[in-house]
Amino acid sequence: MKADVCIIGGGPSGLLLSQLLQLQGIDTIVLEKYSREHVLGRIRAGVLEHGFAELMREAKCGERMDREGENHKGFYIAHDNALDSGGMDHVDLFKYSGGSTVLVYGQTELTRDLYEARDRLGGKVVHNAEDVTPRDLDTDKPYVSYRDGDKVIRVDCQYVIGADGFHGVSRRSIPKDVLREYERVYPFGWLGVLSRTKPVSPELIYCKHERGFALCSLRSQVLSRYYIQVPLEDTTEDWSDDAFWAELKRRVPQAIADGLITGSSIEKSIAPLRSFVAEPMRYGRLFLAGDAAHIVPPTGARGLNSAASDIYYLYHALIDRYKKADDTGLDAYSARALARVWKAQRFSWWMTTLLHRFPNNIPYDDKLQQTELAYLLSSEAAMRSLAENYVGLPF
Ligand code: APR
Ligand code: PHB
Numbered sequence: 001m002k003a004d005v006c007i008i009g010g011g012p013s014g015l016l017l018s019q020l021l022q023l024q025g026i027d028t029i030v031l032e033k034y035s036r037e038h039v040l041g042r043i044r045a046g047v048l049e050h051g052f053a054e055l056m057r058e059a060k061c062g063e064r065m066d067r068e069g070e071n072h073k074g075f076y077i078a079h080d081n082a083l084d085s086g087g088m089d090h091v092d093l094f095k096y097s098g099g100s101t102v103l104v105y106g107q108t109e110l111t112r113d114l115y116e117a118r119d120r121l122g123g124k125v126v127h128n129a130e131d132v133t134p135r136d137l138d139t140d141k142p143y144v145s146y147r148d149g150d151k152v153i154r155v156d157c158q159y160v161i162g163a164d165g166f167h168g169v170s171r172r173s174i175p176k177d178v179l180r181e182y183e184r185v186y187p188f189g190w191l192g193v194l195s196r197t198k199p200v201s202p203e204l205i206y207c208k209h210e211r212g213f214a215l216c217s218l219r220s221q222v223l224s225r226y227y228i229q230v231p232l233e234d235t236t237e238d239w240s241d242d243a244f245w246a247e248l249k250r251r252v253p254q255a256i257a258d259g260l261i262t263g264s265s266i267e268k269s270i271a272p273l274r275s276f277v278a279e280p281m282r283y284g285r286l287f288l289a290g291d292a293a294h295i296v297p298p299t300g301a302r303g304l305n306s307a308a309s310d311i312y313y314l315y316h317a318l319i320d321r322y323k324k325a326d327d328t329g330l331d332a333y334s335a336r337a338l339a340r341v342w343k344a345q346r347f348s349w350w351m352t353t354l355l356h357r358f359p360n361n362i363p364y365d366d367k368l369q370q371t372e373l374a375y376l377l378s379s380e381a382a383m384r385s386l387a388e389n390y391v392g393l394p395f
Helices: 012-023 036-040 050-058 063-068 107-120 241-251 254-259 303-324 328-355 363-378 380-391
Strands: 005-008 028-031 070-072 074-078 088-092 102-104 124-126 130-135 143-148 151-156 159-162 180-195 205-207 214-220 223-230 265-279 286-288
Touching: 005 012, 005 130, 005 143, 012 028, 012 050, 012 107, 012 303, 036 107, 050 063, 050 102, 050 303, 063 107, 088 380, 102 214, 180 241, 205 328, 214 241, 223 241, 241 254, 241 265, 265 328, 286 328, 303 328, 328 363, 328 380, 363 380
Parallel strands: 005 028, 005 159, 028 124, 074 205, 159 286
Antiparallel strands: 070 102, 074 088, 130 143, 143 151, 180 223, 180 265, 205 214, 214 223
16 A cells, blocks of 8 residues: 555544645545544543644534534632632633633544544545554655554555554654653542533633642533542542542532532543653654653643644645655654643643642642642733643644
């Protein structure tokens, strides 16, 4: 088989790039390790910045997102010192970002839209591709092999995109002496519950509480998503639905606990929190994008949004290569992408540090954390910084 660009990974990054490139007449093939049902069974975060939404529209798959997604102009931070304001303070994203908002639309739905758009254009997406292996990346004739049952299939291409997530094969194909990895693992995880209940608040509530962080989020007016910080050793078996709701109620302001509609969980999972960056994001003809190159803790909803700029830079760089024989964008890709990636890392680390309970903190650290929050809530400059990062820095 042949394609201009072979994309490893059929998550949102790989699908979006393949769709954008095909609309420009650049031929792609996507190799995905799992079935479509499996990919669409994953529950991930649901807050999109407008730069990402704009790319979805350019890829001609923004229609349902625009119809069903909710524009949010702000969110709340609940904390122990907000007793005067009902236990929480409002962050006015719209005001402090100079008129921007975020779009609440589930990543699972977005991935479904991308698959349907790929189907409509007759895009090549191979599912259950086993043993995907990128080869000869440091030559100008790279190829990718994969196994379909007993058959080994070879895809000859000009460029390989590694969009196969944190556990994928692409990053591991870069020689160890070339790749540098930066990582911080946090001493807790998030236990998440999805329930078919009316959300407790029209806007998200991030809760800083001495028992640990909690988040009230939503997918739609009938689908809620809630999280609580839990120790890393915990498993979902340790948390019955009743225990989850009881703990969530302890961590949110009283009025929110009173208004919380509980129900049986339709999904329950624990995700560890990690910050991770691999540098460089290019090796020869291989370009890494999205979770394959970087991971953020979910606190600032930067995960998918951090992938968006990679896709944007790669998309434009590949158009320049194919339409103008200009390699400047490809040559600058790693440095440009990493500059924005690190800003998303900084913001996610900051918001995680601000709102969680760190088991090994000394009393001094706790005081500084309280002061950081008090400063944020009292300073327009700090609020503007939070808002501009949350709605998404420019690409
Ligand atoms: N070969 C082929 N495909 C693979 C391989 C492999 N060896 N390993 C993993 N994959 C597939 C996964 O099954 C998955 O569908 O690559 C895809 C990667 O998708 P994601 O992990 O979703 O990563 P990405 O597309 O970069 O999405 C960005 O933003 O909100 C965050 O983590 C969240 O998924 C989200 C990410
Ligand atoms: C979610 O709805 O899953 C969500 C929202 C905001 C976050 C993280 C996760 O910061």
